[in-house]
Amino acid sequence: MKLFSQAKRVFMITRVAIRYGLDDQVLTLLKIPALQTLYKVMPWKWKKREATNPAEGLRCALEDLGPVFVKFGQVLSTRRDMLTEDYANELAKLQDKVPPFPSDQAIGLIEASLNQSVDEVFKRFDREPLAAASIAQVYSASLQDGKEVVVKVVRPNIENIIQQDIDLMFLMAKLLSRMSNTGKRLRPVEVVAEYEKTIFDELDLQREAANANQLRRNFENSPDVYIPKVYWDHCAPNVLVMERIYGVNGGDIETLKRKGTNMKVLAERGVDIFFTQVFKHNFFHADMHPGNVFVNADNPDDPSYISIDFGIVGSLSLQDQRYLAENLHAFFNRDYKRVAEVHIESGWVPAHTSVVEFEAAIRTVCEPIFQLTFKDISYGKLLLRLFQTAQRFDMEVQPQLVLLQKTLLNIEGMGRDVYPDLDLWVTAKPFLERWMDEQVGLRAFVKNASKNFPKFVEQLPNMPVTLNEVIMQYHQEQREKSNKDSQQSLLLQQTIKQSNQRLVMSIAGASLLIAAVIDKGLSQQQELSTLGFMVGGIGLVLLLLALLRK
Numbered sequence: 001m002k003l004f005s006q007a008k009r010v011f012m013i014t015r016v017a018i019r020y021g022l023d024d025q026v027l028t029l030l031k032i033p034a035l036q037t038l039y040k041v042m043p044w045k046w047k048k049r050e051a052t053n054p055a056e057g058l059r060c061a062l063e064d065l066g067p068v069f070v071k072f073g074q075v076l077s078t079r080r081d082m083l084t085e086d087y088a089n090e091l092a093k094l095q096d097k098v099p100p101f102p103s104d105q106a107i108g109l110i111e112a113s114l115n116q117s118v119d120e121v122f123k124r125f126d127r128e129p130l131a132a133a134s135i136a137q138v139y140s141a142s143l144q145d146g147k148e149v150v151v152k153v154v155r156p157n158i159e160n161i162i163q164q165d166i167d168l169m170f171l172m173a174k175l176l177s178r179m180s181n182t183g184k185r186l187r188p189v190e191v192v193a194e195y196e197k198t199i200f201d202e203l204d205l206q207r208e209a210a211n212a213n214q215l216r217r218n219f220e221n222s223p224d225v226y227i228p229k230v231y232w233d234h235c236a237p238n239v240l241v242m243e244r245i246y247g248v249n250g251g252d253i254e255t256l257k258r259k260g261t262n263m264k265v266l267a268e269r270g271v272d273i274f275f276t277q278v279f280k281h282n283f284f285h286a287d288m289h290p291g292n293v294f295v296n297a298d299n300p301d302d303p304s305y306i307s308i309d310f311g312i313v314g315s316l317s318l319q320d321q322r323y324l325a326e327n328l329h330a331f332f333n334r335d336y337k338r339v340a341e342v343h344i345e346s347g348w349v350p351a352h353t354s355v356v357e358f359e360a361a362i363r364t365v366c367e368p369i370f371q372l373t374f375k376d377i378s379y380g381k382l383l384l385r386l387f388q389t390a391q392r393f394d395m396e397v398q399p400q401l402v403l404l405q406k407t408l409l410n411i412e413g414m415g416r417d418v419y420p421d422l423d424l425w426v427t428a429k430p431f432l433e434r435w436m437d438e439q440v441g442l443r444a445f446v447k448n449a450s451k452n453f454p455k456f457v458e459q460l461p462n463m464p465v466t467l468n469e470v471i472m473q474y475h476q477e478q479r480e481k482s483n484k485d486s487q488q489s490l491l492l493q494q495t496i497k498q499s500n501q502r503l504v505m506s507i508a509g510a511s512l513l514i515a516a517v518i519d520k521g522l523s524q525q526q527e528l529s530t531l532g533f534m535v536g537g538i539g540l541v542l543l544l545l546a547l548l549r550k
């Protein structure tokens with residue numbers, strides 16, 4: 001049965017591909033002369049194709065193949081590192097205009113999942129869907145206490161449809177990578193695997209609810225962005241009930257202007273929110289297209305955002321954060337040598353990479369960007385160029401970094417639609433510098449010491465005993481050795497003396513550092529006081545001297 005339905009689907013895909021002239025493109029990619037000759041005599045070759053160019057053909061074909069392929073095309077459209085501009089622009093036009101599924105079916109699904117009738121859960125449930133998307137359908141309703149909510153419910157049987165289509169995509173990707181060099185370079189199997197993960201993650205609305213909750217906590221009381229509340233009691237893996245929000249769609253520039261919205265403030269807030277998520281919370285909304293962003297313009301001078309759709313989020317490892325911060329920082333000082341060094345020092349590119357060659361390659365792609373004024377520079381494109389260059393030098397860019405680069409492109413796009421003179425660097429610079437300050441150098445050391453302080457205090461009572469044991473053991477070993485060789489006895493005495501000096505220095509250094517940490521803790525301030533900074537600094541120097549002393 002499964003084989004039959006797959007064969008039917010293959011047949012349908014072939015028909016759609018022929019209709020839009022994709023067969024020609026596939027054959028060109030495969031470069032198998034015999035097949036190409038045979039193909040020339042196929043009857044449909046003389047039929048008129050329905051697309052005017054290959055990129056349009058691909059978009060139309062994906063639209064005909066249904067929501068899973070449409071979403072795939074949307075994801076591909078953001079991979080400008082893989083596609084040429086004409087394909088990326090054409091795929092960006094893809095919209096999942098899917099017909100709604102019957103509301104009776106939706107209500108049946110909600111009731112089965114929540115184990116309650118819709119009338120019990122909701123005071124009012126509007127049977128006309130608010131939106132019908134590829135994965136889920138959204139309804140408006142009100143809870144028994146009158147609170148307005150939206151109810152998102154996953155399409156029935158969508159999991160099987162997705163699985164079948166993804167299996168076919170894998171098949172096509174494998175064929176493409178085996179039979180064509182260009183195909184192999186595009187790494188289609190990896191691209192489909194990444195897409196599979198994204199789309200299945202989006203199916204789990206409980207996961208989306210948890211993401212929403214985390215973002216809501218991160219931005220609690222923020223004047224910049226509002227995240228709607230999740231009603232957990234009425235959520236299931238395929239049902240999400242969330243506070244209903246009202247606002248102007250982020251892409252509706254005309255309405256925003258008509259309302260007299262301060263567009264500069266709005267654009268700057270967008271960038272601020274992004275950098276806060278990346279460098280402060282390390283948890284970012286990664287599906288930032290205008291359809292998912294609303295604006296509260298009730299007070300036009302002080303506009304703020306409202307965010308929805310939390311299916312895709314990203315988070316960077318400390319190493320990736322550092323990569324990002326150090327590179328952007330070095331870039332904006334046009335210090336390409338430093339960019340190259342950072343890559344090599346941290347092992348992102350192989351140690352044998354020539355700094356000079358890498359630096360030259362980075363300069364070549366980035367210098368044209370810096371011909372623009374700061375306000376016209378696209379950070380998303382800059383990162384993209386950097387990734388492309390680094391890939392040529394054997395760096396494997398982490399998927400989370402690619403996700404971030406795509407989000408950055410979106411943010412920039414939206415920000416500049418709102419306020420064309422937006423200067424991202426003005427907002428980004430303090431974030432990067434603060435982050436670097438906190439992660440690298442003495443402040444970072446003291447900060448970490450402060451973080452580990454409770455653990456240290458816990459172990460403090462045992463410290464004398466442990467220290468004594470270590471010293472005794474050390475002396476014992478030295479004594480045993482000294483019995484064997486009397487000449488070494490003198491040496492031993494010296495060593496013991498030095499080790500005692502080292503011990504005293506270590507204890508003094510550690511005490512000063514602890515004092516600085518306590519001072520910071522007592523003052524309840526984010527930053528160290530000048531005195532704390534000095535005391536901590538002396539402590540650190542003593543510790544370093546103790547370590548370096550032979």
Ligand SMILES: Nc1ncnc2c1ncn2[C@@H]1O[C@H](COP(=O)(O)OP(=O)(O)OP(=O)(O)O)[C@@H](O)[C@H]1O
Nearest residue numbers: 131133134135136138150228242243244245308309
């Ligand atoms: N909390 C909310 N308040 C008001 N409207 C909402 C809310 N959540 C979703 N919507 C409406 O439902 C639409 C679809 O919601 P959402 O984007 O979460 O679904 P989706 O299945 O992820 O869609 P897509 O695949 O297009 O991203 C939104 O564009 C918006 O119009």
